[in-house]
Amino acid sequence: MRYHGCDMRGLLSFQILFLLSKRPMHGEGLAKEIEKRRGEKPKAGTIYPALKELSENGLIKGEKKGKTITYSLTKEGRESFRNALRYFVKCFGDMLG
Amino acid sequence: MRYHGCDMRGLLSFQILFLLSKRPMHGEGLAKEIEKRRGEKPKAGTIYPALKELSENGLIKGEKKGKTITYSLTKEGRESFRNALRYFVKCFGDMLG
DNA sequence: CACGATATATCGTATGTCCGATATATAAGG
DNA sequence: CCTTATATATCGGACATACGATATATCGTG
Numbered sequence: 402m403r404y405h406g407c408d409m410r411g412l413l414s415f416q417i418l419f420l421l422s423k424r425p426m427h428g429e430g431l432a433k434e435i436e437k438r439r440g441e442k443p444k445a446g447t448i449y450p451a452l453k454e455l456s457e458n459g460l461i462k463g464e465k466k467g468k469t470i471t472y473s474l475t476k477e478g479r480e481s482f483r484n485a486l487r488y489f490v491k492c493f494g495d496m497l498g
Numbered sequence: 499m500r501y502h503g504c505d506m507r508g509l510l511s512f513q514i515l516f517l518l519s520k521r522p523m524h525g526e527g528l529a530k531e532i533e534k535r536r537g538e539k540p541k542a543g544t545i546y547p548a549l550k551e552l553s554e555n556g557l558i559k560g561e562k563k564g565k566t567i568t569y570s571l572t573k574e575g576r577e578s579f580r581n582a583l584r585y586f587v588k589c590f591g592d593m594l595g
Numbered sequence: 596c597a598c599g600a601t602a603t604a605t606c607g608t609a610t611g612t613c614c615g616a617t618a619t620a621t622a623a624g625g
Numbered sequence: 626c627c628t629t630a631t632a633t634a635t636c637g638g639a640c641a642t643a644c645g646a647t648a649t650a651t652c653g654t655g
Contacts, residue, residue: 412509412590413612419593429632438589447613449634454611468621468632490594492535493509496516497587497594510642526602544643546604551641565602565651601652609643615636622631 413443413451415489418474418482421461425473428452510540510548512586515571515579518558522570525549 413435420426420434428448436442452472455461460478463470474482510532517523517531525545533539549569552558557575560567571579 416590427632438592440585440588443612444614445633446615446635449632451612453634470633486593488537489590491537493513493586493590494594495535496583497591524602540642541644542603543605543645546602548642550604562603567603596655598654599652600654602650604647604649606645606647608645611640611642613639615638617634617636619634620632623629625626625628 412489413447414455415482415485417448417451417455418460418478418485421472421474422479422482425471427469427471429469431472509586510544511552512579512582514548514552515557515575515582518569518571519576519579522568524566524568526566528569 416435416438417431420431426434431452432442432448435448452461452463455478456463456472459475460481461472462475463472513532513535514528517528523531528549529539529545532545549558549560552575553560553569556572557578558569559572560569
C-alpha cells in the first residue's frame, strides 16, 4: 500500500519485537496493536508468516494453549531488539525531534 | 541486508523526502546523509531509481547544473511529507518515548 | 588534451513485506 | 452435535527496496 506518496511498508518484524518486548501476546493481539498504530490491521497472510520467520530465527517462542499461541521474546530476541532499536533511533530519531 | 535479526529495509523514499525538507541536495549528498544514519551508503543502483520515481510522482524536482542535479521538494512533495511524517509518528513514535 | 574522480543512469536479480484466497483447528453457544 | 466465530496456517502474486555490474557525462588536475 502507498501512503502519502511514499511507501511505508517495512519494519513489521521490528514492530512485532517491540510489542512483544512490552508483554507476551498472540498473533491476533499483535495484529490489533499494529492496527492501532498503522490504521490498518495486518492480514493473516502477513502476520503469521512474520511470526513463523521470527520463531525460526529464534527471536521469539510460542506457547500453544487451546486455539491461541502466546508469543514472547527469547533471550536472543531481547538482545536483537535492543540492537535494532539503537539502529532505528540512529536512522530515524531525528525525524521526531 | 539484515540488521539485528529483523530486516530494516524500507522507508528510503520517506527518508529522502525528510532530508530534502531540510535543504535541497543532489543524489550523492543524499546518499552521504543516509550513510550517516544507516551506517551504509546506498549504492547508485538504489538511490537514483528512488529519485527517479519520486520525480515521476511529482514529489521532487531536479535542477541540473553541470554534472550534478540538485533536488528539492515540490509543493506536493512538502504536503506529502507532512502527512507521511504524521503517519510515521503514529506508527513508531512510541518506540522513542 | 589526457586522465582520474565524481555524479548520474539503467539493467538484472534477489528479498521482505503485504494482500487475497483458502484451509484447518479450537472455542462457544444453541 | 451443529454452527459460528476466532485463531492459526499456507500459497501465489505484487511491489519497493537493494545490490552488483555496467555505462555515460562532467569536472579538476596535471
